[in-house]
Amino acid sequence: MKKINLLFCCLCLLLSIETHAVIVNDVTGMTPVQVAAVVQPESTQQVAELIKKTSGPISIAGGKYSMGGQTAIQGALQIDTQKLNHVIAFNPEQKLLTIEAGASWRQVQELIDPYGLSVKIMQSYADFSIGGSLSVNVHGRYFGEGPIILSVEEFKIVLADGSVVVASPKENQDIFYGAIGGYGGLGVITEVTLRLADNVKVKRVNKVMPISEYYRYFSQHIRSDKAAIFHNAIIYPPDFKKVRSVTFQQTQEPVTIASRLRPLVKPTLWQKQKPKIIASSAFGKQLRKLHDYVDYARRGDQ
Structure with a gap:
């Protein structure tokens, strides 16, 4: 049964890839890039299978707010993370949320607000993807909190060989500190566990x-x-x-x-x-x- 499910997931993944060259752009609409194909994986496993089957260059796109063509490479495969947005685990008592990296901060806010919780560190706007925010190690207007890396407990990342690694300040530290702020150079961050904060007036x-x-x-x-x-x-x-x-x-x-x-x-x-x-x-x-x-x-x- 597991083999059948895996084959079905791979088939769905292949069907979601554009089979011909396509023009992609960022939010400005000023940087069109012709990529070989676009795929929208929906799980860490699908990202891993996709990377294993791809021999050429790969780019990563989330909310596409990185301006100037950073989310696309000429003739490459673009991994679009918009559907990689599922909640994996949420523990309001411990103020911890594990969510896939393609989710937006607005999605996080809508989930945690009824519990009196707030995002600990993010930009001033909620349109960006979590993976994109991690990849540039963003900061916001939060006083004394520093960049987003200080609110990350751990994350999953798919490396260039398709292997899945869990990284945190204590486990695989070199990957943890290299990938956050690494602009996707080490791999595709697929899931992240965030430390939340109380929502105060x-x-x-x-x-x-x-x-x-x-x-x-x-x-x-x-x-x-x-x-x-x-x-x-x-x-x-x-x-x-x-x-x-x-x-x-x-x-x-x-x-x-x-x-x-x-x-x-x-x-x-x-x-x-x-x-x-x-x-x-x-x-x-x-x-x-x-x-x-x-x-x-x-x-x-x-």
Whole structure:
């Protein structure tokens, strides 16, 4: 029965491969690359079988937010991980989640939010794939947490010979520290166990100041703030003279925004055009600055 199941999985995998050359792109739509074929495996086993059967170059694509053609190689096989997105294990009490690397951070948030849990380290946006985030060792605005590697308990990776290895800070350490931030050079990360965090209420505190004062302000007021969860500073072009310090602090105050997760909606035409308008001229950059002043004042931040 196991042999039949394996043969069936291999057949499904082969059927999911485009049998002719195909043009792929990243999210910008500006980097078309003609690859030999595209495959969407749905398990670690399928990834391993695929790599064993492939003699040429292989590229890996997740959310395809890496711009400039990094997710595709001319004439190569592209492994698209969008269907490699299953939850393997979830233990809310231990704050541990094992999930396949093609899943998005939004998928993780939707799963863990009802349990009062939050992602410990990720980027500021939830569209990216977990595998892509690991491959570049991302960081976010999390204060004092560092890059994502500090929240990873272990992962499975398929190496170039098709072997599956479990790596952690204690097991196969060279692969663990080489693959996270390794841009897919050592193999395909297929499953990852993440350490989660408590989901706490935060309030936004901001202050605009001359950019020359920011370092002193950060050193005196932010660095030692034990309530700080997130922090970033917004520098305003084209003069670069002002900076807005933005800190999200843990609070016990009543929430002012009731929604726990931002609704998934398609961006409006205006939202799509805003970045182009802002980037196109000095006037656009002044509009961005004005928008922030109005928005932060409207929300009543300190």
